[in-house]
Amino acid sequence: MKSYDAMVIGGGPAGLTAMLYLLRAGVDALLVEKLSPGGQVLMTEEIENYPGFPKGIKGFELADLFAAQIDRYPHDRIMDEVSEIRPGQGAHVVRVGPETIEAKTVILCSGARYRKLDIPGERELAGRGVSYCALCDGNFFRDKVVAVIGGGNSALEESLYLARLVRRLHLVHRRDEFRGERYLQDKCFANPKIEVLRSSVPREIVGQGEVSGLVIEDLKSGERRTLEVDGCFIFVGFEPILEFAPPEIKRDAVGIITDSEMNTSVPGIFAAGDVRSKNCRQVVTAVGDGATAASSAFAYLEKLNVS
Numbered sequence: 001m002k003s004y005d006a007m008v009i010g011g012g013p014a015g016l017t018a019m020l021y022l023l024r025a026g027v028d029a030l031l032v033e034k035l036s037p038g039g040q041v042l043m044t045e046e047i048e049n050y051p052g053f054p055k056g057i058k059g060f061e062l063a064d065l066f067a068a069q070i071d072r073y074p075h076d077r078i079m080d081e082v083s084e085i086r087p088g089q090g091a092h093v094v095r096v097g098p099e100t101i102e103a104k105t106v107i108l109c110s111g112a113r114y115r116k117l118d119i120p121g122e123r124e125l126a127g128r129g130v131s132y133c134a135l136c137d138g139n140f141f142r143d144k145v146v147a148v149i150g151g152g153n154s155a156l157e158e159s160l161y162l163a164r165l166v167r168r169l170h171l172v173h174r175r176d177e178f179r180g181e182r183y184l185q186d187k188c189f190a191n192p193k194i195e196v197l198r199s200s201v202p203r204e205i206v207g208q209g210e211v212s213g214l215v216i217e218d219l220k221s222g223e224r225r226t227l228e229v230d231g232c233f234i235f236v237g238f239e240p241i242l243e244f245a246p247p248e249i250k251r252d253a254v255g256i257i258t259d260s261e262m263n264t265s266v267p268g269i270f271a272a273g274d275v276r277s278k279n280c281r282q283v284v285t286a287v288g289d290g291a292t293a294a295s296s297a298f299a300y301l302e303k304l305n306v307s
């Protein structure tokens, strides 16, 4: 069985930073990533709030820079899915694709996936007008009419991106107040292509084979109406990816519970980035989590080697 001092699961900003810190500390670390490194950053057109890039940076460019930085240090990398982690005293046993690998410490950086609305039509019309990624699918909706659902930073940012392509955009939010940053709100409200629909809850996505409408309910009047749209972009938050995490690891509704040093409830297993239960989910906080988790993992390994 292959054996490493540390295994980092997930190659988004948290995982790549954890790798950088482990490799620079001379730790024999393995990176396991399902697809290509970058995580959600790859699906973000422009990142404007990562320090050091005053003019903003494309998501894929930042991901490339993160990956290039760890490539300066020799390390092993596996592109496959983790299906199980069995915690142990001196080492944890991890099932990666067909392989079983041992690691003295594991850092979980598996991130989060898009939350679904769970309304009729959403599943049936996924990929036929229902999308969770403006950067991936926006181009299919050039000069068309779309609805964007959500009131957080993602919905606002993606609306601004889509407004450059589409003819008209309905921004549908279930409350009057938006959760996203004021700066993004102001930009959306000032955009002539964006119609903001407040207190409006999506009830059904309709269409024969492809999306033709979104049924919304006005919470104040109780009225239902159908917006005629060619596409529905859904940005209603994320849920952590932690199916493979051992049941011993404590979690709450929004992620794995850690202390400020990224320790989980299982000694030698750490968590960093969006998989963690926390409020501020940003590239910059993921990077901070990754560095902290690596430093805690390093301290754990030192103790293990002494005892």
Ligand code: NAP
Pocket: 048, 049, 117, 149, 150, 151, 152, 153, 154, 155, 157, 173, 174, 175, 178, 179, 201, 202, 235, 236, 237, 238, 279, 280, 281, 282
């Ligand atoms: P979010 O901040 O959790 O916002 C989700 C939005 O979807 C909320 O407005 C919520 O409404 C709405 N929503 C949730 N469930 C819904 C439902 N069933 N029906 C209708 N609406 C629903 O998620 P996010 O915007 O994806 O952002 C996730 C994290 O990433 C946040 O921490 C965010 O700050 C961060 N992020 C940051 C940036 C940036 O800094 N540039 C960009 C993207 C994301 P309520 O407000 O009523 O709850």
